[in-house]
Amino acid sequence: MNDAEPLSDDPRSEPGDVGLVEPRDFISTEPFTFECGQTLPGFTLRYETYGRPNAARDNAILICHALSGDHHCAGIHSLADRKPGWWNNLIGPGKPVDTNKFLVLCSNVLGGCQGSSGPSSTNLATGRPYGTAFPPVTIRDMVRAQQRWLEGIGVPSLHGVIGGSMGGMQALQWAVEFPSKVRKVLAMATTARESAQGIAFNEVGRQAIMQDPDWNKGDYPKQGGPRVGLAIARMMAHITYLSDAGLDRKFGRRRRSIKALATAAPNETTGPVPGGFEFEIESYLRHQGQSFINRFDANSYLYITRAIDQFDLAAEGTLEQTFAAVEAESLVMGFTSDWLFPPEQNREIALALLRAGKRASYAELATDLGHDSFLLESPQLYDLVRGFLK
Amino acid sequence: MQKSAIKRTVDMQIMADWVETGARVLDLGCGRGVLMEFLAQSKKADVIGVDLDVDKITSCIKRGVSAYQGDMMEFMRAFPDDHFDRVICSRTVEELGAPNVVIAEALRVGRALTVGFVNHGYWKNRLDIVWSGRKPKNDVYTTDWHESRPANPATIADFEAFCALKAIRIARRVHLRGDWQTPCAALPNLLAGYALYDLVRGGA
Numbered sequence: 001m002n003d004a005e006p007l008s009d010d011p012r013s014e015p016g017d018v019g020l021v022e023p024r025d026f027i028s029t030e031p032f033t034f035e036c037g038q039t040l041p042g043f044t045l046r047y048e049t050y051g052r053p054n055a056a057r058d059n060a061i062l063i064c065h066a067l068s069g070d071h072h073c074a075g076i077h078s079l080a081d082r083k084p085g086w087w088n089n090l091i092g093p094g095k096p097v098d099t100n101k102f103l104v105l106c107s108n109v110l111g112g113c114q115g116s117s118g119p120s121s122t123n124l125a126t127g128r129p130y131g132t133a134f135p136p137v138t139i140r141d142m143v144r145a146q147q148r149w150l151e152g153i154g155v156p157s158l159h160g161v162i163g164g165s166m167g168g169m170q171a172l173q174w175a176v177e178f179p180s181k182v183r184k185v186l187a188m189a190t191t192a193r194e195s196a197q198g199i200a201f202n203e204v205g206r207q208a209i210m211q212d213p214d215w216n217k218g219d220y221p222k223q224g225g226p227r228v229g230l231a232i233a234r235m236m237a238h239i240t241y242l243s244d245a246g247l248d249r250k251f252g253r254r255r256r257s258i259k260a261l262a263t264a265a266p267n268e269t270t271g272p273v274p275g276g277f278e279f280e281i282e283s284y285l286r287h288q289g290q291s292f293i294n295r296f297d298a299n300s301y302l303y304i305t306r307a308i309d310q311f312d313l314a315a316e317g318t319l320e321q322t323f324a325a326v327e328a329e330s331l332v333m334g335f336t337s338d339w340l341f342p343p344e345q346n347r348e349i350a351l352a353l354l355r356a357g358k359r360a361s362y363a364e365l366a367t368d369l370g371h372d373s374f375l376l377e378s379p380q381l382y383d384l385v386r387g388f389l390k
Numbered sequence: 391m392q393k394s395a396i397k398r399t400v401d402m403q404i405m406a407d408w409v410e411t412g413a414r415v416l417d418l419g420c421g422r423g424v425l426m427e428f429l430a431q432s433k434k435a436d437v438i439g440v441d442l443d444v445d446k447i448t449s450c451i452k453r454g455v456s457a458y459q460g461d462m463m464e465f466m467r468a469f470p471d472d473h474f475d476r477v478i479c480s481r482t483v484e485e486l487g488a489p490n491v492v493i494a495e496a497l498r499v500g501r502a503l504t505v506g507f508v509n510h511g512y513w514k515n516r517l518d519i520v521w522s523g524r525k526p527k528n529d530v531y532t533t534d535w536h537e538s539r540p541a542n543p544a545t546i547a548d549f550e551a552f553c554a555l556k557a558i559r560i561a562r563r564v565h566l567r568g569d570w571q572t573p574c575a576a577l578p579n580l581l582a583g584y585a586l587y588d589l590v591r592g593g594a
Contacts, residue, residue: 329456331451347460350458351458351465351468351469354438354456354458354469355468355469355470355473357414357436359436359456360438360456360458361447361450361451361456361457361458362447362457362458362459362460363444363447363448363451363457363459364444364459364460365444366444380444380445380448383448383452384447384448384451387448387451387452388451390452
């Protein structure tokens with residue numbers, strides 16, 4: 001999977017991986033005013049790039065990540081890495097987002113916790129993490145920070161912006177906020193306005209975090225924090241990324257013996273279990289929760305879910321009024337089993353763009369993987385992405 | 391060139407003639423986007439197609455034309471009156487369950503409607519039924535009954551009667567002979583293989 005071969009310039013070569021990649025930091029020393037009105041003296045965005053700029057400097061593609069994602073969307077950081085970046089199947093030489101043709105860029109969002117400025121960053125005024133003193137972040141703030149970063153590293157415009165879920169929100173926001181800088185927008189499994197159901201799920205996650213005594217009103221040391229609450233938030237959210245049929249196919253009612261797992265699964269985790277068995281889905285979800293707390297900051301989770309909840313491109317009128325400014329051509333993709341951002345919400349984006357007189361397409365893929373379907377290894381999806389970007 | 395490809399070219403040219411330069415056009419049942427690409431190139435038309443099949447949508451996108459995957463009625467309901475300069479149903483109405491409903495909605499969202507269809511009343515089709523007592527099977531109807539899709543074939547007489555009944559004004563009509571090229575002047579319901587209609591709302 002990770003052959004880590006050097007980047008090939010030959011477009012005829014077999015699809016390969018981008019190989020070893022290195023994250024970099026963009027540090028803006030200009031003040032940044034958030035949508036809420038608060039200002040920071042500057043910010044950092046951690047990012048990665050794959051491929052090279054062409055002579056005309058018009059081949060850049062921005063990848064936008066989802067709630068729990070990061071800037072590492074392709075390649076590996078070291079030969080010992082077990083997993084490549086989160087969209088490695090889509091991005092690489094000869095792949096649908098072809099790094100032989102495009103300069104591909106991805107940053108960790110503002111408010112994130114993977115190297116970009118966010119609640120876990122050190123507040124120079126206090127020498128401690130900002131915690132809840134970090135300004136509230138919106139999708140628009142994320143996009144404006146990205147724009148400053150791209151400007152700063154010499155990428156004046158984008159051939160395309162691609163994202164799924166919250167990444168799709170950013171892609172749409174890009175088209176609205178910087179219409180002349182984006183030629184193609186590819187938004188998948190997303191929405192133009194977070195639904196009540198979406199807000200509801202996010203609120204349960206936030207409550208799980210904030211009800212954990214270790215949250216301590218957001219004031220906790222770097223290695224501490226509400227680990228139990230964050231794990232539960234992730235477990236619950238993870239269910240919304242999958243589907244009934246997908247879970248049934250993957251886990252069904254398969255069980256495993258608790259006795260055999262006596263050391264791995266202590267009683268306080270599983271509680272009393274009839275027959276000494278637990279269902280495989282239970283341990284799968286616990287594993288998802290546990291691995292999440294080792295890589296994600298609880299305050300960032302609160303901030304980013306708030307940003308998602310606030311997202312409403314129709315806040316100041318109708319969606320087509322907002323889209324009136326758009327110059328890009330769009331492709332919106334929905335997935336039949338996505339119940340977090342169901343096909344109707346994706347369709348509505350394309351329809352509103354069309355009502356506004358814009359060039360927009362809508363495609364719907366039949367999958368059983370739920371919301372996470374946009375990460376699917378699917379020749380149909382690859383065909384659409386490749387065809388749209390060319 | 392294949393015979394079917396020649397036929398396709400002819401009806402595309404007539405349909406393009408009826409599209410104003412730069413018009414906003416909706417193609418219902420757009421398939422792989424061949425007509426839309428032609429209209430975009432020859433008429434600088436702003437085209438959007440609707441189809442149910444993801445592979446067809448993918449083909450459209452590869453051609454560089456926009457397409458929407460979904461139900462054509464649901465699609466049209468999302469648009470205000472007169473949003474499109476022209477709606478096109480090219481070999482689409484013969485596959486509809488309720489063509490009257492679709493045509494009425496198309497005439498609401500579109501200022502004009504092009505309908506092109508195979509004339510089921512063409513003499514060869516009649517002969518197939520009368521002579522062999524079987525479903526027509528020829529260059530146009532290529533499949534046996536047992537492998538055919540659900541169809542709602544129309545004759546020119548059916549279509550003209552429908553337009554009269556619904557007070558839909560026929561602005562232009564073109565009837566073509568069995569070769570789909572030569573204009574058919576007389577007895578079109580018997581002698582025309584293909585029919586094209588340019589429709590506008592009646593009344594006013």
